[in-house]
Amino acid sequence: MTDNIVIDARDVTLRFGSGSAAVEVLRGVTLAVARGETLAILGPSGSGKSSLMAVLAGLEQASSGRVIVAGADFSALNEDGLARARRGRIGIVLQAFHLIPTMTALENVAVPLELAGIADADARARAELESVGLGHRLTHYPTELSGGEQQRVGLARAMVAHPALIFADEPTGNLDAATGAAVVELLFARLAATGATLVLITHDAALAARCDRVIEMRDGHIIHDSARPVAAPAAAAEAL
Numbered sequence: 289m290t291d292n293i294v295i296d297a298r299d300v301t302l303r304f305g306s307g308s309a310a311v312e313v314l315r316g317v318t319l320a321v322a323r324g325e326t327l328a329i330l331g332p333s334g335s336g337k338s339s340l341m342a343v344l345a346g347l348e349q350a351s352s353g354r355v356i357v358a359g360a361d362f363s364a365l366n367e368d369g370l371a372r373a374r375r376g377r378i379g380i381v382l383q384a385f386h387l388i389p390t391m392t393a394l395e396n397v398a399v400p401l402e403l404a405g406i407a408d409a410d411a412r413a414r415a416e417l418e419s420v421g422l423g424h425r426l427t428h429y430p431t432e433l434s435g436g437e438q439q440r441v442g443l444a445r446a447m448v449a450h451p452a453l454i455f456a457d458e459p460t461g462n463l464d465a466a467t468g469a470a471v472v473e474l475l476f477a478r479l480a481a482t483g484a485t486l487v488l489i490t491h492d493a494a495l496a497a498r499c500d501r502v503i504e505m506r507d508g509h510i511i512h513d514s515a516r517p518v519a520a521p522a523a524a525a526e527a528l
Contacts, residue, residue, distance in 0.1 A: 291323075292323050293320050293321065293322060293323070294321055294322065294323045294325075294358055294452055294453060294485050295319065295320065295321035295344055295355075295356070295357050295358075295453070295485075295487070296320050296354075296355075296356040296357075297317060297318060297320070297343070297344060297353065297354070297355045297356075298318050298353055298354045298355075299316050299317075299318055299352070299353040299354070300314055300316070300317045300318070300319075300340075300350045300352070300354075300355060301314050301315060301316060301317075301350065301351045302314035302336075302339055302343055302348060302350055302351050303351045313336050313339045313508050314336050314339055314340060314343065314350070314351075314508045315336075315507070315508035315509055316353070316509070317336075317340060317353075317508070317509070317510055318510075319340075319344075319503070319510065321485060321487065322485075323452070323485055324483055324484075324485055325485055325486075325500050325501060326476075326479065326485070326486040326488070326498070326499040326500045326501070327486065327487050327488065327499055327500065327502075327503065328489075328490055328496035328497075328498075328499040328501070328502045328503070329341065329487065329488065329490070329502075329503050329504075329505060330490060330493065330496050330502060330503070330504045330505070331491070331504055331505035331506060332491065332506070333491075335505040335506050335507065335508070336505050336507070336508040336509075337489050337505045338457055338489055340505065341457055341487060341489050343355060343362075344357060344362075344455070344487060345357075345374065345378055345380055345453075345455045345487075346362050346365075346370040346374045346378065347370075347380075349362075349363075349365075349367070349370065350362070350363055357373070357377065357378070357453065358377040358378070358452045358453060360373040360377065375400070375404055375449075376404055376449050377451050377452055377453060378451050378452075378453045378454075378455065379400075379445070379446030379447055379448075379449065379451040379453070379454045379455070379484070380446055380454075380455045380456075380457075381439070381446045381454065381455070381457070381475070382442065382458075382459075383457055383459065383461035383462055384462060385430070385435075385438045385439055385441075385442050385462070387430040387438055387441055387442065387445075388430075389429065389430050389431065390429075391429070392426065392427050392428060392429055393417060393422060393425050393426055393427070393428055393429075393430075393437075393444075394410065394413050394414060394427065395413075396430075396441055396445055397413035397416055397417055397441060397444045397445045398410050398413035398448075399445070400445060400448060400449050401413065401448060401449060404449065406449075412448055413444070413448055414426060416444040416445075416447060417441070417444050419444070419447075419478065419481075420440040420441075420443055420444045420478070421440065421474075422437060422440055422441065422444070425437060434467075435462055435463050435467065436463055436467035436470060436471060439459065439460075439462075439463060439467075440471065443459075443471070443474060443475060443478065447482065447484070450482060450484075451484060452484060452485060453484060453485045453486075454475075454479065454484050454485070454486050454487070455486075455487045455489075456475065456486065456487070456488045456489065457489040458489060458490060458491070459471060459472070459475065459488075460472060460495070472495060472498065476498065486499070501513070501514050501515050502514045
């Protein structure tokens with residue numbers, strides 16, 4: 289893997305269950321992502337796109353294959369090791385926000401810094417919230433924030449440790465069109481400011497087109513990659 293490659297996944301599979309009940313959701317995925325690239329992963333529900341993100345983000349352990357992310361060999365780590373490897377390397381923005389309801393906006397954003405033992409966590413969290421336009425909402429709890437404001441807190445939390453990688457899974461899925469568009473603009477502005485790599489999971493082709501590169505998934509395979517031709521596996525090709 290060269291210094292320019294931040295994700296190197298080779299022949300990755302992911303299956304749940306065993307024997308006749310086993311379900312294979314990723315079927316030999318190979319993917320390399322360059323540092324600073326913005327990559328969209330498109331596909332219908334059940335195509336494997338969110339499962340691929342989970343493996344690349346260290347939220348799931350691949351069943352087989354090799355996954356190297358920001359210099360860490362995820363395929364060699366257990367659950368605790370993956371949690372440590374994510375810290376400082378990866379920020380995640382989710383559709384459902386997943387803010388801690390008993391914490392203020394400031395406290396939610398400071399959490400990953402505190403877990404990493406960073407002394408000036410509150411000051412850095414405050415600065416990140418100001419960068420997403422929420423400097424006036426620091427002491428508000430999630431229930432006191434609109435959906436767009438909650439997602440901006442989620443974005444600030446993902447970015448505050450200046451990770452090499454941001455994963456965003458349907459980040460506008462719970463927002464109306466205007467609010468979602470504003471969050472997307474903010475996301476790309478923060479990426480431009482920090483140089484982080486983006487992996488964006490979406491079903492929205494217009495949103496995917498904002499990225500440098502688009503891949504499409506079907507039945508656990510990559511069937512199209514705008515950076516290079518991909519031969520669709522027979523089962524996926526028949527479904528097209």
